[in-house]
Amino acid sequence: MFHSMVARARASNSDIAVLIEPELVLLPDFMAALQYAHGLEHDWLLVAMPPKISYFPFYMERPGKWVEQGGLPVEYEKVQQYVRRKRKWVNCGGGKLWAWNTGELPLHAGVMPAFIYGKGFHNEWLLNEALSSDFRFAFDASEAISIFDSKIGMDINGHSVENVDNTYKVGRLWEVEGNTHLATLYGSFYFRPANFSNNPVRLVECDGIYSFIIPSDETKSREAINLQLSPPETNSEKESSEHQIKNGKLMTSFRRFFLGKRQRKPSIRLGQSLLQGTGNSDVWKDKILGSRMRRQLVDCIYRSNSERRKLDCPTSKMNSVLHPALTLSLPFSLDTLLQKVTDNEKTVILAVVGNNYRDMLMSWVCRLKRLKISNFLIFAIDHQIYQFCVLQGLPVVMDAHAMNISFNDCHFGSKCFQRVTKVKSRIVLQILRLGYHVIFSDVDVYWFKNPIPYLKSFGPGVLAAQSDEYNETEPLNLPRRLNSGFYFAHSDNATIVAFDKIVKHAALSDMSEQPSFYDTLCGEGGVHRVGDNLCIEPETNLTVHFLDRNKFPNGAFRGLWEKDNVDGTCKTQGCMILHNNWISGRKRKLERQVSSGLWEYDASSRMCLQSWQGTKSMSSY
CATH class of the missing domain: 3.90.550.10 (Spore Coat Polysaccharide Biosynthesis Protein SpsA; Chain A)
Structure with missing residues (x-):
C-alpha cells in the first residue's frame, strides 16, 4: 500500500528520504541534485518522472561499471550524455521518484488514503496535495538528473522494446477503480484544475548550474528568456517581471519560498527562473553574468522548454472531475x-x-x-x-x-x-x-x-x-x-x-x-x-x-x-x-x-x- 511506503520513508532519521520505484536507474548526477536541494533554506519535496528511451545500448556489468553491447567498458558520463540526449517526455502525472528533507513539516495536509501501489492516481494525488497544501517547496527535478526506466531499452534477446505507461488505458480494473474512488474522496484532487499536477516548478541543470523554471501559459522565445536574465532595476521593470510571475501556474510555493523571502546565498531573480550561487558574490556574478555563460544558459533553458512543450500526457487530457464507480467489487467468484x-x-x-x-x-x-x-x-x-x-x-x-x-x-x-x-x-x-x-x-x-x-x-x-x-x-x-x-x-x-x-x-x-x-x-x-x-x-x-x-x-x-x-x-x-x-x-x-x-x-x-x-x-x- 502506497501510504505505508511513504510513512515508512517519512519515519527515516536520515537528512534526506528517497522513495523510488525499483525498476528505475539513477546515474551519479542524482546525488549532485540532492546536494543542491539539501542546501535550500526551506523544507522541500523533489519529484521526478523517468523519460522514455526507445533504445539503450549499455548495460551494467556490476555496480558502477557500465559496458557497451560489445562488452567494451564505457564511462558513466557517456551513459549520462546518451540518456539526456535521447530521452523523450511522455510520462507525467505525479512522479516515480520522491525525495525530501526529513524536516518536521508534513508532505501535504491531511491523511493519505490507502492507495494500492502501482494502480494509478497515487503519484499524481501526492503531487497535487503537496502543491495544494503548500507546506514545502515542491519541484520537478526530472530534467536535472539522469533517470530512466530499466524496462525501457533492449530485451533479453537484444531487441528494442518500449515501456509506455498504460495506467489510464487498462480499463476499469478493480484496483484502478479503488484508487480512483479514494482520489475522489480524499484531499483536493477531485477539485483540481485540469493539468494541475503536470506543471510544478522545474529544476534544470545547465553546465553545472541549477535553475528553477516557472511554468507559464505563454510560449517563451529565446529573446524573452534572455531579457529575464538580468534582475529588474526600475520599478516599471520590476512590476513587469512580477506580472509575468503572477501569470504563471502553480506559483504559490515558489513565490512563498523564494520570491517573497530574502536569500542567504547570492541569487538573481530571472522573472521566470531563479538561480542560486554557491560561492563569493563577485566571483559568482562574473561566472553567471558573463555574456558567453549567459547565452549558454539561455540556450539550455530554451531547449528544456522546447522539450517539455512537446509533452503530451493522458492526464493532461483528463476532465477536472473524476467519475468513479458508485460501488466497488472484486471480479472473483x-x-x-x-x-x-x-x-x-x-x-x-x-x-x-x-x-x-x-x-x-x-x-x-x-x-x-x-x-x-x-x-x-x-x-x-x-x-x-x-x-x-x-x-x-x-x-x-x-x-x-x-x-x-x-x-x-x-x-x-x-x-x-x-x-x-x-x-x-x-x-x-x-x-x-x-x-x-x-x-x-x-x-x-x-x-x-x-x-x-x-x-x-x-x-x-x-x-x-x-x-x-x-x-x-x-x-x-x-x-x-x-x-x-x-x-x-x-x-x-x-x-x-x-x-x-x-x-x-x-x-x-x-x-x-x-x-x-x-x-x-x-x-x-x-x-x-x-x-x-x-x-x-x-x-x-x-x-x-x-x-x-x-x-x-x-x-x-x-x-x-x-x-x-x-x-x-x-x-x-x-x-x-x-x-x-x-x-x-x-x-x-x-x-x-x-x-x-x-x-x-x-x-x-x-x-x-x-x-x-x-x-x-x-x-x-
Missing part, C-alpha cells in the same frame, strides 16, 4: 478467490465479519501479516465492510443476502448476533464442498504464533475446536462448551456431512449457531462425549478434539485478559491464540484488547502498527 489465497495444501483461514467490527478485523489482518500468514479470506456480511475491504486491497467475498448490522447492539446473545453466527457455518460448509480445508477464526481472536502446523497435525476426520470451559478443574468437553469461534475443519466426507447437519440444526434454532455445533457433534447433554476432551459424532464418526486451554485459551480462562502483562503471561504459558470473548459489547471488547497492548492497527492512518512508528515525531494536519 468464491472459488477463483480461494485459488488465489490458499496455501499449497489448500488451507484457508476464514473470518466472517460485519462493519461493526471493522477496526478489529484490521488488527486481526495486521497480526496475520506480521506472522507472515497470507492465506486468509474475509467473508463480508454487509455492503459497508465489503467496500472497505476492497479499498484496503483485502481478499473478500460478500454474502448474497447482505445484512444491516447494528454497530453497537450485535453482541453475544442478541438477535443480530444469532443471525450473524448462522452465516459462519454456512460459508464454511460451502468452502469445504469446494475442496478446501478451513481454519475458522473470529476477528477477536489474537494470534501469538502460527497455529496452522499444529492444527494440521490432527489429520482428517478430526474437528479441532477451542473449548469455552474456563474452570481448570472441569473437563473441556462439557455440554455447550464447544466454541465455534475458532476451529480447524478438514475437507473430507465426514466433516462435510457433519457441517451440513450443523447448518440445518441452526436454521431451526432460535439461538446462535454455537449450541448447534455441540448438540450436533456431541449430542444433547454431551451423550457422545469421550473422556475429557473428545466427542465422536456417531453417524459420521467425526471426532471433535477440544484444544488444550493453555495453548488455545478462551477469554475467561485464568483471567488472562486482566493480567498486567497479557502478552508476557500468555507467551510464558505457551499461548498460540487468545480469544477475546466472555465479555459483552463491542465497545468493551475493543477497549480490553487495545488496553492490553494486543492491538496491531492504527485507524487514523489505516495502517498496521510497525516497529518503526514512533521512532521520529510525525504530524499530519
Whole structure:
C-alpha cells in the first residue's frame, strides 16, 4: 500500500528520504541534485518522472561499471550524455521518484488514503496535495538528473522494446477503480484544475548550474528568456517581471519560498527562473553574468522548454472531475478467490465479519501479516465492510443476502448476533464442498504464533475446536462448551456431512449457531462425549478434539485478559491464540484488547502498527 511506503520513508532519521520505484536507474548526477536541494533554506519535496528511451545500448556489468553491447567498458558520463540526449517526455502525472528533507513539516495536509501501489492516481494525488497544501517547496527535478526506466531499452534477446505507461488505458480494473474512488474522496484532487499536477516548478541543470523554471501559459522565445536574465532595476521593470510571475501556474510555493523571502546565498531573480550561487558574490556574478555563460544558459533553458512543450500526457487530457464507480467489487467468484489465497495444501483461514467490527478485523489482518500468514479470506456480511475491504486491497467475498448490522447492539446473545453466527457455518460448509480445508477464526481472536502446523497435525476426520470451559478443574468437553469461534475443519466426507447437519440444526434454532455445533457433534447433554476432551459424532464418526486451554485459551480462562502483562503471561504459558470473548459489547471488547497492548492497527492512518512508528515525531494536519 502506497501510504505505508511513504510513512515508512517519512519515519527515516536520515537528512534526506528517497522513495523510488525499483525498476528505475539513477546515474551519479542524482546525488549532485540532492546536494543542491539539501542546501535550500526551506523544507522541500523533489519529484521526478523517468523519460522514455526507445533504445539503450549499455548495460551494467556490476555496480558502477557500465559496458557497451560489445562488452567494451564505457564511462558513466557517456551513459549520462546518451540518456539526456535521447530521452523523450511522455510520462507525467505525479512522479516515480520522491525525495525530501526529513524536516518536521508534513508532505501535504491531511491523511493519505490507502492507495494500492502501482494502480494509478497515487503519484499524481501526492503531487497535487503537496502543491495544494503548500507546506514545502515542491519541484520537478526530472530534467536535472539522469533517470530512466530499466524496462525501457533492449530485451533479453537484444531487441528494442518500449515501456509506455498504460495506467489510464487498462480499463476499469478493480484496483484502478479503488484508487480512483479514494482520489475522489480524499484531499483536493477531485477539485483540481485540469493539468494541475503536470506543471510544478522545474529544476534544470545547465553546465553545472541549477535553475528553477516557472511554468507559464505563454510560449517563451529565446529573446524573452534572455531579457529575464538580468534582475529588474526600475520599478516599471520590476512590476513587469512580477506580472509575468503572477501569470504563471502553480506559483504559490515558489513565490512563498523564494520570491517573497530574502536569500542567504547570492541569487538573481530571472522573472521566470531563479538561480542560486554557491560561492563569493563577485566571483559568482562574473561566472553567471558573463555574456558567453549567459547565452549558454539561455540556450539550455530554451531547449528544456522546447522539450517539455512537446509533452503530451493522458492526464493532461483528463476532465477536472473524476467519475468513479458508485460501488466497488472484486471480479472473483468464491472459488477463483480461494485459488488465489490458499496455501499449497489448500488451507484457508476464514473470518466472517460485519462493519461493526471493522477496526478489529484490521488488527486481526495486521497480526496475520506480521506472522507472515497470507492465506486468509474475509467473508463480508454487509455492503459497508465489503467496500472497505476492497479499498484496503483485502481478499473478500460478500454474502448474497447482505445484512444491516447494528454497530453497537450485535453482541453475544442478541438477535443480530444469532443471525450473524448462522452465516459462519454456512460459508464454511460451502468452502469445504469446494475442496478446501478451513481454519475458522473470529476477528477477536489474537494470534501469538502460527497455529496452522499444529492444527494440521490432527489429520482428517478430526474437528479441532477451542473449548469455552474456563474452570481448570472441569473437563473441556462439557455440554455447550464447544466454541465455534475458532476451529480447524478438514475437507473430507465426514466433516462435510457433519457441517451440513450443523447448518440445518441452526436454521431451526432460535439461538446462535454455537449450541448447534455441540448438540450436533456431541449430542444433547454431551451423550457422545469421550473422556475429557473428545466427542465422536456417531453417524459420521467425526471426532471433535477440544484444544488444550493453555495453548488455545478462551477469554475467561485464568483471567488472562486482566493480567498486567497479557502478552508476557500468555507467551510464558505457551499461548498460540487468545480469544477475546466472555465479555459483552463491542465497545468493551475493543477497549480490553487495545488496553492490553494486543492491538496491531492504527485507524487514523489505516495502517498496521510497525516497529518503526514512533521512532521520529510525525504530524499530519
